[in-house]
Amino acid sequence: MNTKILKENNEKIVINLTNTNFETANSIRRSCINNVPTMAIEDVHILANNSALYDEILAHRLGMIPLTTDLKTYNKLEDCKCKSAGCARCTAEFVLEAKGPATVYSKDLVPTDPSIKPVFDEMPVVKLFENQEVRLTAKACLNNGTYHTKHSPCNAYYQFYPNIKVLKSKKALDDICPRKVFKNGAVDKDNLLNCNLCNACTDAFPDSVTVEPEENNILLTIESWGQLAPKTIYNTAITNLISDLDEFKKLLK
Ligand SMILES: [Zn+2]
Missing domain, CATH: 2.170.120.12 (DNA-directed RNA polymerase, insert domain)
Incomplete structure (x- = not known):
């Protein structure tokens, strides 16, 4: 798995996980919420x-x-x-x-x-x-x-990376998208990550645009409640997940 930080501030981090699958992303998500003290x-x-x-x-x-x-x-x-x-x-x-x-x-x-x-x-x-x-x-x-959920440090969620192809440029795409992903009938690169794969664009203009989720390319978002920095939550979640897996391996033996 490769990771790249796409956005980071005191409250929120968006991490791009590639060469992975949603089971791994979901394990990390659950570890962030439940396994970071x-x-x-x-x-x-x-x-x-x-x-x-x-x-x-x-x-x-x-x-x-x-x-x-x-x-x-x-x-x-x-x-x-x-x-x-x-x-x-x-x-x-x-x-x-x-x-x-x-x-x-x-x-x-x-x-x-x-x-x-x-x-x-x-x-x-x-x-x-x-x-x-x-x-x-x-x-x-x-x-x-x-x-107890009072100890949970964050809300964490993931989605597949949106692969959007505009086949025929249409100005009307700008208004049909509730997440404002399009600008002047083309994909606005600054807002691409706003896409939540709702398919409002493909439903309205099936001949003009395609939206495909990239299944091995995942966007993980961590929103901290403030106790810890979002990056600390991610790093601790990974460390604790690995140590839990090691323990599981030992128990299996
Ligand atoms: Zn003590």
Whole structure:
């Protein structure tokens, strides 16, 4: 398999996988979603809460807040030397103290380790009225999306590379394509990757254009939720997929 990065920014990466098949691409996609660990709040100790939200709802909301993740420093709880007791190498702690009237946001979670903090500052957690307060401590740990989807780092999907041939140039192609792949009746190379193989063009003008998916040429898109950079997600997913396959091989023997 060959890989080439076509687009990359802090939120999203598009990778062209060639000389491969969709089974491999799908394994990588699933590994990205389920097999790349991130930090998320797992335990909440509520000291005071007379807000409108039950303790359980409050704890659930805190669990869903994406946290910046440092894969080099932190271990998964089950792999840690402390034998899952919780230590500075596997657990990050937060304190939240707020009094009404106020809206409590994700940024009000004060971390003990500044490298593990909410990705987004302005996620509302709970609204407090006069005389209402929330005081709690929370522990975050590293785990996979298979354990709970709050640990999943991204959305990932793939499609076949579109091979578009314009047989007869038609200006009307520009408007018929909902993804704006055509310009002046020809394929606009800058927008080619917008094509999602919907065939709106071939349905309207079967004699003018053909669209074929290239089956060994795949576009994999990874959209990060913010805990990890998209490239880190891809690289970790590949490393973990290979180690899982090695383990599977050993078990077969
Ligand atoms: Zn530990």
